Amino acid sequence: MPVKVEGFTSRQWDKVMTPRIQDFQIKVAEEALVAAVAKGFDNSPVVVTDGKPRADYRQVKPFGRIEFIRRPTMRDAVMFALQELVKKSPVGPGRSGHFRDRHMVLIDGKGAEGDIGAALDAVKPGQRVQIVNVQPYARKLEGIAASKKRKRPRRAGLSKQARGGIYRPVHRLVVARYGKSLFVDFKMVKLELNGAQRRTKTGVISANYTYPALQFYIKA
């Protein structure tokens, strides 16, 4: 008496259903992305297919997973850096204001006013975003790196609360976190002021001093 099999075998099931399930998943993912982009989601996100970054989502396994992850933006990086700078800033008696409160965001050398987040979202490749601290002693808080050429030893930061400086450690953090999509640079900069100095409520900002700065650029 022959054995009679009715219905699908598992191999037949795989052959017939696998492409259909994949097609359905791809279609759902594409529709979800289109809907999300219409609501303001990144229109060129990083795709993670079955846990593999930048793998083609059309190769998803049946019942696998397709993820669209928003690329980190200038806004994310600058806000993260600001937050870390504030956390690491030493706080003293504050007779001329606190260093902690004087981190400024500049876009192409001009102060970002109003909604900083929106201004950062509008930054294009080739533009320079800086976070600068304009407290007169900011440079001293940062210390100086050693130079063999000038036979100069390393000078630690002025504050016991931050011997390694403030901007340098935050720079390392930001590069490790956002270095794949942004160029991030630490520099001592001079400010482009009209005139030698500008007097503010909390002190004098001088064009002759240098100030620690983090500089951000979009990778083209």
Add this chain to the structure above:
Amino acid sequence: MAGDPVCDAFRAELQTVLTAASIAWPIVDTDDGDDTPDGSAPYVEIRFEGGSEELAYWGAPGSNLWREDGQVFIDFLVPLGTNRDAQEAYSRSVREAFRDRRFNATFGSDSVEIRIETASPLGGPQGVDGAMTSRGIGLGYRIYNVG
């Protein structure tokens, strides 16, 4: 004395690119804490600003494959008010020379490929270094390390 293999490879490659492009400006080693370098003549500066490394593939203990993504800045510095055109032209030609360039770093007896992933213009002039103004380019690179 040899330094970090990746830094050495970049310095050597930059010198190769400058020579090929007939750029006679020297590569000068300064550091970020120094705001008053010698401002009498133009020069090129290369800076290594770090990066990140993550596991790319598991291997035997000590033989895992690690993917390093880093960034390097090349600045073209000129005394204020001089050499603007050369500065612009040189930064562009060096950037174009590094675009998608591949060269090798030497780790002991091994030679590992460095690949330039991005070569971006960073704009300028930036009046930041004493009496010098700079125009820079940014290079994003990738290298695979075993360890």
